[in-house]
Each structure stands twice: as C-alpha cells, then as structure tokens.
Amino acid sequence: MSVQEIVVVSDVQYPLHDARAVRNLWGYIGERQPDKVLIIGDFMNYAAPSRWSKGTRAEFENDVVRESEGGKALLGELREGYSGPIEFVVGNHDLRPADYLRRYAPALASSRAFDIDVLLDFDELGVKILPPFSEVAPGWVAMHGHELRGLNAIPGRTAAAKVKKLDRSVVMGHTHKNAVSPETVGVGRNRRTLFGFEVGHLMDESKAEYLAQGVANWQKGWGRLLVGKYSAVPVPVYVERDGSFVVDGTRYGAIQRNARGRFSPKGAQVA
Secondary structure (H helix, E strand, O other): OOOEEEEEEOOOOEOOEOHHHHHHHHHHHHHHOOOEEEEOOOOEOOOOOOOOOOOOOHHHHOOHHHHHHHHHHHHHHHHHHOOOOEEEEOOOOOOHHHHHHHHHOHHHOOOOOOOHHHHOOHHHHOEEEEOOOEEEEOOEEEOOOOOOOOOOOOOOHHHHHHHHHHOOEEEEOOOOOEEEEEEEEOOHHHOEEEEEEEEOEOEOHHHOHHHOOOOOOOOEEEEEEEEOOOOEEEEEEEOOOOOOEEEOOEEEOOOOEOOOOOEOOOOOOOO
C-alpha cells in the first residue's frame, strides 16, 4: 500500500494572512495533488463582530460580508489548482459572526446566513465540514484546539495534553505553534506512541496589531500527515520569513535574502 499525503493547514486568519506563504502553499498543493487538504480552523479572522469588539469602534467598522468575499476568493484559488477533497474543521475565529448573533441578537440566530460554510460558499467550492474529533487517519483525530481547555507555552505540549484526554493522536491548530510532541502510553505489549501535532499558522504577524508591543512564541508553517494502512507519520513544515519552505529537498517560493543572507523584500536571490 502506498503512503498517502494529507496537507494540514491552520490559522490562515484572512485578511491577516501571509500572502506569499499561502500562495506558495497553494502552488505546492497544485503541483503535488495530495490525497486530501485538511483546514483545521481559523481560516478567517473576523476581528469583529465578536465579544471582544462589543462596544468598541471595531464593532461598527468590520464588514463580515466583504471580508468573507475575500476569504472565499482565497479558498477559490486553492480549488482552482486542486481537484481533491478539502475538509474543514471550524475554528473559534470562524465562529465569531454566528456566535455574535446568538449572544447579542438571538432573534436572528436561527438564520444560517453567518455560518462559515454559508459565508464562504462551501457547497460551490466543494468543501466538506468535519466535526471536531473526527478521525482523519488511522488513530488520528483532528480539532482546531479551542474545543478543550488548556494551553501550554511550549510548542507541541498543548496537543500532547489533548492526546492524554482523548487517547488518540491529535492534529490541531489554535496555538500558532508548529511542533510534534510524542506521548508513549500503556505497558508491556500494549505500549504505543501517540503524537500531539500542532501545525503552526500562516499569518503575517506584522498585520496583527496586538503583537506590536511584544513577541509571541509562534512558528509559521503547516503540516503533513503521511498515512499508511495502520498509522500516520506527522511532518511539520516550517515557513521562512519570506514565505518559502522546503519539502522533500525542493524549495517552494523564491527565498528573498540580500548578499549578507538577511531577509529582504527586494533583490530576491533564489536559493
């Protein structure tokens, strides 16, 4: 049996996305045609409306419909180059418009007009919603990460804590960290190794105003699950500051550095 590839993407957070990184990833997917693309939440940002923006100027400035049109176009660019299955686990940011209605305008909450699958027209794009904790590979479940409480500052350890609760290997986003943390459980012949896999983010951190006064322990990237008949191997892919990355010895995206090797938006040198 040949090994299958699932590309796992989290926390694009359109329109705060890193356009170069996303473009390079869409190019990789179009070229490689993996067996599945799994988007595990926070594809959209939806800074407002939300409980965080309630009563602020942002509550009146954000246009959910316009932002959704941009997100749909970005998802459409992926679909243009990729004909395989796309599955989607809804994240807490994706839920914000619908949650806002349920919380502050319950008389309108029965409408599905502001559910993420309607806003981004999943039917037209052929995107399937998966409930959290769905099995996506033998012994692996997917979640965004907000569904179970608890965050750890060390990359990979939040997912490892979910592994202990679920007794399954877990692939998740939410933390914006990109790491694998193994957990060996059981005794004797029943010993087995489970994996907590956090797949990073694809944001342009400079667009996140809340990071202006500090540094977050985030890692830009995405993930691969290499799936066999009985198990799957997690492979993190790290994205460099210019949006490029390397998979199987091939660089996707032209790396942009000056003569001293520093990242530079001008005078790209292909490495």
